[in-house]
Amino acid sequence: SPKLFIFDLDGVITDTAEYHYLAWKKLAEELDVSFDRQFNEQLKGISRMESLELILAKNRSLSLSDHEKEKLANDKNEYYKQLIESINGENTLPGIEKLIKEIKENNIKIALGSASKNANMVLDKLGLTEYFDYIVDAAKVKKGKPDPETFTTAADAFSIHYSDCIGIEDAVAGVEAINKASMFSVGVGSTEHLAEADYVVNDTSGLQFEELVRQYSNWKK
Ligand code: G16
Ligand code: MG
Numbered sequence: 001s002p003k004l005f006i007f008d009l010d011g012v013i014t015d016t017a018e019y020h021y022l023a024w025k026k027l028a029e030e031l032d033v034s035f036d037r038q039f040n041e042q043l044k045g046i047s048r049m050e051s052l053e054l055i056l057a058k059n060r061s062l063s064l065s066d067h068e069k070e071k072l073a074n075d076k077n078e079y080y081k082q083l084i085e086s087i088n089g090e091n092t093l094p095g096i097e098k099l100i101k102e103i104k105e106n107n108i109k110i111a112l113g114s115a116s117k118n119a120n121m122v123l124d125k126l127g128l129t130e131y132f133d134y135i136v137d138a139a140k141v142k143k144g145k146p147d148p149e150t151f152t153t154a155a156d157a158f159s160i161h162y163s164d165c166i167g168i169e170d171a172v173a174g175v176e177a178i179n180k181a182s183m184f185s186v187g188v189g190s191t192e193h194l195a196e197a198d199y200v201v202n203d204t205s206g207l208q209f210e211e212l213v214r215q216y217s218n219w220k221k
Contacts, residue, residue, distance in 0.1 A: 002216050003164040005103050006136075006154045008045065009114035010190055011170030012204065014126055015093050016045060016084055016116075021108070023053065023079035033059045041193060043143040045171030046117050048073050079162045081118070092203040100131045102209040109133045111154035111166065112204060113174075115144050134158070145173040148181035155181070162183060166216055168207065172196070184216045 008030035010019035012122030021040045028035035033055055043051040052073050056062055066071070084219045103110055111134040113118060119137035134157045141149045155165050168186045175197045187197030188207070194200050199215045201207055 001022075001106070001213055002166045004155060005110045005162045006113045006151055006165060006167045006178075006183070007100075008167075008169045008174050009112055009116060009119050009122060010091070011044060013096050013112075013153050014087065014093055014122065016087070016091075016122060019080055019083040020044075021048055022083060023076050024055065025143060025181060026079050027076045029053055030057070031072075033062075034070075041172065045169070045173040045177075047115055047144045048077065048117070050144070052076070058214065063074075070081065078117075084118070084122065084125070086123070087125050090186065091212060092126050092128065092157055095205040097128070097205050097220070099207050099209055099212075100128070104131060108145045109160070111157070112136060113150045113154050114138070115150065120133065123133060146172065146176035146180065148177050151178055151181040155183070163220065166212060169194075169197070184219050186212065186215075 007013055010020060015199060021037065023042060024040065025035050035055065052069060056064065072097050083108045086220060094172060100110060110132055112123065112132050113136045115138055117138045119135065123132065133152055136150050136153045138144065141153055143149045151167050152162065152214050165183040166186060167183045168188065169175050170188045172193060175185050175194055187194030187196045187200040188204055191200045198219050
């Protein structure tokens with residue numbers, strides 16, 4: 001059976017992916033750049049500054065200094081922090097707490113693999129920090145998703161082989177990162193977006209411990 005589960009945060013543990021979307025949308029409107037959910041899919045799992053660069057690239061007449069970009073990225077983060085201010089345990093997505101508890105009962109390690117600089121704060125607000133044996137956030141890696149470093153850093157912390165790990169992601173970039181790490185990738189979302197994942201569930205309520213272990217075992221042999 002697997003030795004380590006690595007969870008993405010935004011969009012897997014909690015629906016902060018929606019708040020990232022709303023915050024970017026507000027910023028894009030201020031910049032007069034068109035922005036929709038389809039475009040937003042590309043930003044999932046991608047760092048704050050890289051996301052901003054993708055948005056700015058849509059309007060070629062905008063050329064901004066590094067200082068101005070820093071300010072915009074900071075504005076987005078302020079919008080985001082306002083939106084998540086009142087989140088609590090009720091914002092943990094369906095089935096996640098049950099799954100985490102079952103993983104613990106089976107003596108399997110749990111890590112977080114998030115691109116967010118707000119990861120620790122969000123986990124705290126949800127009351128889930130105690131379940132995590134290790135946290136990889138934006139501060140711990142040089143290369144963000146789709147580079148595998150977020151996921152390999154978590155496995156390396158326990159000296160666990162990558163093929164003994166299951167990574168769970170809602171982002172295309174995140175699934176790519178897990179695959180590049182040679183781990184078993186579980187996608188949460190549409191099979192269309194997440195076609196590269198080894199196993200896909202529609203939403204987090206589909207993340208059933210026994211089924212995940214069964215799918216993982218089939219993949220491994
Ligand atoms: C998350 C989101 C991304 C966001 C990134 C950085 O990653 O999916 O949309 O841009 O974190 O977040 P922050 O601006 O809070 O540093 P993940 O990996 O948890 O899905
Ligand atoms: Mg995510």
